[in-house]
Amino acid sequence: MKIAVIQFPGSNCDQDCLRALTDGLHVPAEYLWHKETSVFGFDAVVLPGGFSYGDYLRCGAIARFSPIVKAIVRAANDGMPVIGICNGFQILCEAGLLPGALIRNQSLHFVCQPVWLRVETDETPFTAKLDKERLLRMPVAHGEGSYFVEPATLAKLQSKRQVVFRYVDESGKSTRESNPNGSMLNIAGICNEARNVVGMMPHPDRAWDRRLGSEDGKLLFESLVGSLESAVTL
Amino acid sequence: MVGALMKVHVIVMPKQSVLDPQGVAVRNALKEVGLDTVESVRVGKFLELEFRTPPSEMKLEEVCRDLLSNPVIEDYTIQYHSTADS
Amino acid sequence: MVGALMKVHVIVMPKQSVLDPQGVAVRNALKEVGLDTVESVRVGKFLELEFRTPPSEMKLEEVCRDLLSNPVIEDYTIQYHSTADS
């Protein structure tokens, strides 16, 4: 088993993601450069946070045209598990692998703070090991994380259980106060219809070590590893 | 020193259905400084492209749709100008 | 609900001599996607203001200078339009 952590020019959470996997979980993971044209030899892909290509124009708008993203789109359509974290989420939306868009935070400010997340579905490779309704603690750090999508698609997302994480307060209620960026329905993460592609604004890659105040992020990567193993065995 | 360049302006605006907190902030700021008859403000992008040889309209539409704007949240308009002097 | 509103467009662009990293990034991206005859790109802000009753030109100029742009690195232009339909 081997997991790819994509490196775009301007990625700055690539190292955090790689360490979460190698130091945190001791699973094999390697960087994959944005100029590569294939993800052959890897079993899953992590698109890390940062400011790919400077995030000029729109977050993820330019990255979406890079050779590696074209390869990831192909792999994702063949069912490979793909997670986009923060900037990675923005890229997945721009690339059309996930519906909707991430727009400027309602506060107009970059926001860096810990948040509570509620797991809305365990039917993705990244949440398979988590109980529905379970609360997770991890930081957000973004300027454009407000999830937006037209009403029709939003309804579809709900009915198809494609909302993966919601911002909530510590008691598990999704309130206005617990929403750090003005996302519709407190949406923090979603998946595609096939459920193998997940995007989320919060940072599991910054919550895998007790010293960082939370290890909840580990659970997502453990779920992934579990899913990959069971996929291998059958 | 530039020859006669072909200038194209692309204006990218947030869709009406998308809330535009920046527009709201600007409106409030304008009221603050005494422009109290301002109704609404929307803030978008203005791109000034210069070409050596004009691109095909089709190609231009395509990049406006796929790269310069995001149809989920934005609309765009293209304005053609013959020469570099605006 | 809008009556005949006065529409004003304000375009704020980085000064020519000032570095525009965004413009450079967009130019490179455009070349990537096949618009290889693009010479230069500059990216600025496009503000669409709607007024119930037209503001004094002087006041508007002042606001553009002090609030909507920073004269140190940006230039602005104001475009007046009679009615709300662009």
Add this chain to the structure above:
Amino acid sequence: MVTQLTPEVVRDHGLSEMEYERIRAILGRDPNFTELGVFSVMWSEHCSYKNTRLELRKFPTTGPKILVQAGEENAGVVDIGGGWAVAFKMESHNHPSAVEPFQGAATGVGGIIRDIFTMGARPVLLLDSLRFGPIQGNTAAVKKNRRLFAGVVAGISHYGNCVGIPTIGGEVYFDESYEGNPLVNVFCLGILRHEQIARGAAKGVGNPVFYVGSETGRDGLAGAAFASRDLTEESKEDRPAVQVGDPFKGKLLLEACLELLASGCVAGIQDMGAAGLTCSTCETASRGGTGVQIDLALVPQREPGMTAYEILLSESQERMLIIVQRGQEAKVKEVFEKWDLPYALVGEVTDDGMMRVLNHRRMEVEIPAAKLADDAPVYEREAIGCQAAPELRIEDVPMVDLQTSLVQLLAHPTIASKNWVFRQYDHTVRAGTVVPPGSDAAVFYVREADKYLAATTDCNSLYCKLDPREGARIAVAEAARNLVCSGATPLAVTDNLNFGNPYRPENFWQLRESVEGLAEACRRFGTPVTGGNVSLYNQNPTGAIDPTPTVGMVGIIDEERWITRQHFRDEADVIYLIGPVGREMGASQYLAIVHGRKECLPPRLSYDLELGVQAVVLDLIQRGLVKSAHDCSEGGLGVALAECCISGERRIGALARFGHWPYRLDQILFNESQSRVIISVRPEDAGATEAVCAAAEIPFGRLGEVGGSDLVVCTEQQTLRWDVAQLHQAWYFSIERAMESGFEF
């Protein structure tokens, strides 16, 4: 174009007649226009420190852990054990930020980051020390202050967040004296292996000289000269002096340079900061005891038709000069093409000590490099002291309702929570932030080195205004105290001297007093100065800023279990005050904020007491007795106790008893006597704690217990009670409230 070097031209370049004669003596002829420009930037205050060099020599710069001394290179390097070291430094970008707050602050961050990776270190954290005029109210001035504040914070967040270096601490003060002349001091720390230390020297005659990074444009022309003048209304017209930063390029340049340095092919490396290409060529040559020859025609240029003068003096951002071992040119090509960055072979190292600049093979500049870099004139400026501030007579301070005073202090932007600021900074990237902003010092885990570092910046400029020497001493003491409270042992210091025009004797006196105070304190605390920055001419039409010698201090924590935060944690924990109760109210925030008096003698620092208190606190922490530790600074015991109750994720009350107290209650609550730390311990550890303090013969007292939902302070005569939820409201949202009442975007 040949410009006649009339006396006017020379003066416009900020050079005196004497300095011009010195130039002619060095060259043995008249300089040409381009050479004049080169001298003018190299001999500007910003680059040559001509007015402060003699003062800076007073700093202690050596120590067993110092690997690279202050002044030797771009930043000092300090050993942290295990073959690892840290390089850190603080830089100001005050004047650019006054004219264009967003870009000014952003490029300030970019500049200090380049200083650090130029040393071969990977930057891992940032701190920012900021000063602005008042932000509460609705006058035009206040709105402008808010706009500057918002712009600066957004600029720092823009650059630091994009490059992916967490901003994990800092400070913000608001005071009239900074109106129109904000202070933006940014601190950066990087880590490296001992063997990775890179040098800014042009070594090896015949070695190729490369230019890497962004193209050169006309931006930032003569920014160094700009930073060496008073800010006036016309400063707005200093347009070209404001550069625009590209954090994306900055990130690529950082990665590319570290990759190239790791390959071992680099003989010397120097960033292009103030005075750009000029400074980097002559400094590398002078350090290497060599010469450098370059041809400007080979320099990547953003705009057509730039003159030699413009190219040499441009301060375009994100550029480096790299000298490579001959034969290794291919490596540069490989790395910089990988990162899609411009690079160009522009010249070579020569053996005759000359800085030679050609343009299309035509000689433009021919100057002895060492003389240009190091023989700038040094001046001993006139210093005239002002008479010492008087002792405060407490009878002159009217009694007020202390119930409201505490709330008033907590809600003052200078004391209030800075979460509106640091929530805009990515302080969790790099997955190493153990103690985020909001405690006395930030603590960062350096994974590659398996070390815990603590860092803080401090300076109470009100003290410095009323007694610069004592204020500077206290800045060092408070920085050390903040580190100790987080469980760290102080290592070393970087400083940023922000003062007014040095040609005004009273300003220069403040500077000298402050430097001597810093130097003395750094000796006593065993924390050598590894480097820093001087920013003069911080004036606005109404006069000079309050003297602000900002101290940045770094400490190390050997064991994870020693890491300590400032907020109370559990019911029934016992609260101790380590140090005296104190009574000094001069120059206090209480006097300034509640009584509107920025007056009287600041508190006195006793080194023995301070060192004793810090030693005991560290000892208690290392024995595992301490659950929280917070020092008393602005606002005294009252504010410190309140912060202990409201700065944690979970708010909690506390009871503090002062028994029989012969003086006024406001003296207990708000005096700012130094050397005081509030700790809380488990009830069962009370005995052990008292034993340690008694043995150390340090004044201490048991104040009371943690618990409930109120903060209660009582003496035999009087009891005061505050609902911590209300205190939190006043303190946590104060800055946000102020910023929402005015525009900024």
